[in-house]
Amino acid sequence: MDFFLQQLINALTLGGFYALIALGYTMVYGIIQLINFAHGEFFAAGGYMGVILLAWMNSQGYMQTHPWICLTIAFVLAMAYCAILAMGVEKIAYKPLRKASKLSVLLSALGMSIFLQNGLMLTQGVYDKTYPGVFAKGALQVGGFNITYLQIIAMGTTGLLLVGLNRLVYKSRLGKAMRATAQDRVMATLVGVSSDRIISLTFAIGAALAAASGILVGLYYGSVRYDMGFVPGIKAFAAAVLGGIGSITGAMLGGLIIGMTEIFSAAYISGEYKDVFAFIILIAVLYFMPTGLLGENINDTRV
């Protein structure tokens, strides 16, 4: 039982990482029906930005005196960085293709993903970069299992961001405009919503969430790599599809399910094949429920 609970904590942590990335996919897909292949690269860029900032602050000695403030600053700056990056990428590679065929946009996204990944490789090198290990590796003992401080940080940040995003989408004017654009872009434009701006902001928000996930993953596993974006990107997309693409709650749920599948299959079945189980779940869900668990939340003019 303790083993199970321990794995559950691990699964929730990992699922949270996937959920954060999946939100970017689901929001972008909800609005312009595009699989943003480059999204995984924002996750990697966020992880790198985090390590760059933390390493600098560490060398200046700020990390020793104010670790929490440093961490917050790293999060905010890395998220802002990826938001700016994503807005530019959207403008260069996706905006001119609004009316083009889906395949063209998909390939443009694929090209962008390769471009960004190699850009990271050229500027950061091919080897792992390690996060400064300032945050103690200690753990909280609850009953018979441990929660490490890093897990608390990860789950806390994920929860905070998810609640924040939910409020943003369902309570604010911007959220209303986003939902309106997702439902019917032409109609939203007619009532005064600038759809280009909304799309750009959606990319920015999605990338910021992915960046946050990137830092969390970097802190959690201790290092980042230039090609770390690809596999989590695909799994997060699987999570988004699993939950019903376009649905924000669905993406969170899907992320948790993929995280659990991965952790539990690694713990109880086989560690080497954990990725296979995530893909098998994806294929099975799409086969039996082609619109995902919570149903596809986009307008049906597409079909």
Add this chain to the structure above:
Amino acid sequence: MIPASKAMLTKVVVGAVWLFAVVWPMTGITPQGFEFGKAFSIVGFAMTAVLAGLGLWKLRQKLGAAGFKPFTALAKRSSAMPAWLWRGLLLAVLLGFPFVSSRYGQDVAINVLVYVTLGLGLNVVVGLAGLLDLGYIAFYGVGAYTYALLSIHYQLSFWLALPLCAVMAAAAGVVIGYPTLRMRGDYLAIVTLGFGEILRIILNNWMQLTGGPNGLLGIKPAAVYLPDPQNGWEFARVLLKSPEAQYFLVLAIALFTVVSVRRLADSRIGRAWEAIREDETAASIMGVNTFAMKLLAYSLGAVFGGLAGAFFSAKMRFVSPGSFTFIESAMVLAMVVLGGMGSVPGIVLGALALIALPEVFRDFENYRMLVFGAAMALMMLFRPAGLIPAKRVGRRSEEAHS
């Protein structure tokens, strides 16, 4: 200054500022302090490239289509000559190529021909049937591992193994195709990608069968019986190890693929695929068995991947999962789309452009994939139909609805 050029200038300046904001944090912040030189040089280089590109673009607009006139004239003249003459000429060039080129040139040519085969195979699935497949390299892997295993464990000759590789790849095509038939577009893309990854993970972890990440060694090259002039023209077994021999082998496979794909495209089956691509509902109403046809597209496309894979493992005499990653699938897909979906000469040109051109710029090895990615995105902006668009393409059903 006229307003139009002013707007352009603002755009360029905003772009430069954005690029700096994106590049500097990645290159300039180090534990030792801040550094600006690298970021400035990258931004400067990129801006020069963009301005040069803009200049060329404006120039082309000013000249209109005049810039392309020699090209069209050449095309017109070429179509005036009989087709058999062209084909004969081309064949002569292809057959003579290894005798005039260096070893390096032959290696590049072999690579190009392997990718031509792969591209044409994928073309059956994506270009003709309109099924977006991001895991095509899996079939290449199936072919390569099939021959590797048959050769190592049963000492089966290449020529006997070749059809078996094709059959295994076709079977894999059916296995992957069957559950995905109900999906379209993006979902199909992601599921085929998932299948490709599953295969790679299995190859990576099934130690007893595939040797895991270390791969399989000791694969035999293909062999043929040739009359030996030194020994009174007696037939002798010759291993196809030299680059020339491998070139002829892969040339045969590639030519077989070219002819088959052309024939397929013009057959009833090919027409049915194109009907499915253009409008699946209409095709099924008109009596096309969409289920069988899509499965057939998957398995026939896979056959060519399997053939290329068998050649690959006979040539390298070593296979490992590292050769069958997603990026390879993306490369092959890029060839098909950049060259022109559904068009055979287009895909040949696409393979040439993506394999041979980067060899010319070998000194910039590190930037190769960077440029590849950028070129892929740019191509979609400026020439989405590909270099040589297929003649018989209508409005794809997806475009009409989105």
